[in-house]
Amino acid sequence: MSDLFTMFSYAFIQRALLVGLLIALCAALLGVILVQKRYSLIGHGLGDVGFASTALAVALGLPVLSVSIPIVIVAACAIMFYSQKVKSSGDIAIGMVATGALATGVVITAVSGGFNVDVSDYMFGSILAISDTDVVLSLILSAVIIVLFVLCYNRLFLVTCDETFARASGIRVSFYQFVIALLTALTVVLGMRMMGSLLISSLIIFPAVTAGKLVKSFKAVVCTSVVLSMVCFFFGILLSFVVNLPTGASIVIVNIVVLLAVLAVKNLVFSRLLRYDNT
Numbered sequence: 001m002s003d004l005f006t007m008f009s010y011a012f013i014q015r016a017l018l019v020g021l022l023i024a025l026c027a028a029l030l031g032v033i034l035v036q037k038r039y040s041l042i043g044h045g046l047g048d049v050g051f052a053s054t055a056l057a058v059a060l061g062l063p064v065l066s067v068s069i070p071i072v073i074v075a076a077c078a079i080m081f082y083s084q085k086v087k088s089s090g091d092i093a094i095g096m097v098a099t100g101a102l103a104t105g106v107v108i109t110a111v112s113g114g115f116n117v118d119v120s121d122y123m124f125g126s127i128l129a130i131s132d133t134d135v136v137l138s139l140i141l142s143a144v145i146i147v148l149f150v151l152c153y154n155r156l157f158l159v160t161c162d163e164t165f166a167r168a169s170g171i172r173v174s175f176y177q178f179v180i181a182l183l184t185a186l187t188v189v190l191g192m193r194m195m196g197s198l199l200i201s202s203l204i205i206f207p208a209v210t211a212g213k214l215v216k217s218f219k220a221v222v223c224t225s226v227v228l229s230m231v232c233f234f235f236g237i238l239l240s241f242v243v244n245l246p247t248g249a250s251i252v253i254v255n256i257v258v259l260l261a262v263l264a265v266k267n268l269v270f271s272r273l274l275r276y277d278n279t
Contacts, residue, residue: 007241015135016127016194016247020233022138023191026145027203028229030184032222035208036160041091042079042181043201045098046188049075051197052105054122059112064122065133068189075101076185080177125196125248127237134190141186148179149222157218195248203229206255213262232258 007013027043034040049072057067075097082093122129149156158166159176166173184204192200207229211221236251243250 007238012128012130013237013241015130015132017234017237019130019134019138019190020127020194020237020251021230022142023187023194024203024207024229024233025226026138026142026183026187027191027200028207028225029145029149029222030180030187031204031208031229032211032218032225033156033160033180034184034204035212038091039094040205040208041094041098041201042076042184043188043204045079045094045101046072046076046185047192047197047200048098048105049101050189050192050200051123052101052108054192054197055105055108055112059108065137065189069186072185072189073182076181077178080181084174084177122192123196123198124246125192125194125199127194127240127247129193134193138190141183141190145183145187148183152176153219161218195251196246199248199252202252202255203233206252206259207232210255210259210262213259213266228258 008017031040031043034042050068053068053071054064056071057064060067079093079097086092155166155171155176158169158171159173163173187204188197188200191203195203207225208221210228211224215221215224232254233251236254237247239245239254240247240250245253
């Protein structure tokens, strides 16, 4: 226990915990919509774009956020625009953007002298890189997303679950899809400093998938996803500190363990019920 108290006494841990919990909340809320709409891999694609923009910012000697935010937002909007234009699933657009961005990032890194500490931190995450600016931006982003869900819950529900009916009801579906893409881009940019561009998509996918295995209604999935995301993040931070593992990887491992545990319990309960019915 004394080690835990010591851990939370460090200012950088406090900042990382606050920013991480806020980003986990944002990713969980957006993740429910993205998973339902089969855009779950957009986090991975935008993470690759974030890597490329980070490599560009470092090569030019510019602030990473000032370069990454506009580039990732443009990429998110391009993915959404292409998917709507060709009436296809988002996987095609995400795949093209992700591979193109990754190749661009590798080329920029090679030309500018290879990987350095800044680029590696953004690829794999580092809680030491969290600043007061990240705290402020995370607070603003989480407030915007929470307000969006509170005020526009019914419209988001229709856009997610029945897009055709939403259009027939006069809801501007494309507008809300681009808003979700924009907020996802901001979440990825702010989260990749801690999780790493290669792992940030886990905060979007795992909580939503796990919640979907536990509950069925949209509102219940949203609430459960938020709780799971924040709890898994907290225990991931603890695991990282206690075992001395990378933070992003520890959080992903905790999410995987929770998902596997839920699946195992569900299969066990189902098999027992099936056995009971047969008898």
